[in-house]
Amino acid sequence: MFLTFQRWEAASPALQKKLKECPMQFHIEKMTCGGCVKHVTQAVATVDPSAKVEADTVARKITVTTTASRDAITQALAADGYEATAI
Ligand SMILES: [Cu+2]
Numbered sequence: 001m002f003l004t005f006q007r008w009e010a011a012s013p014a015l016q017k018k019l020k021e022c023p024m025q026f027h028i029e030k031m032t033c034g035g036c037v038k039h040v041t042q043a044v045a046t047v048d049p050s051a052k053v054e055a056d057t058v059a060r061k062i063t064v065t066t067t068a069s070r071d072a073i074t075q076a077l078a079a080d081g082y083e084a085t086a087i
Helices: 002-020 034-047 070-079
Strands: 022-028 052-056 061-066 084-086
Touching (some): 022 070, 034 052
Antiparallel strands (some): 022 084, 052 061
């Protein structure tokens, strides 16, 4: 019983980190090619270097999995010339 509890405690911080990493989607009108995706990914990395970015240039959408806030991501993208709308 005690051992089980200890194991749960050990797993708990990792689980909490995972829960705080939220996927969020943005529409970026100007993101039309791989070059744009590179810029967008770099802009997101300035806020959270471990963020995951999945881009769809056809739908002009990105999915960002990050611990950063939606506002921080939007601001970083705007600063790089890519106006992003949270969807
Ligand atoms: Cu481009």
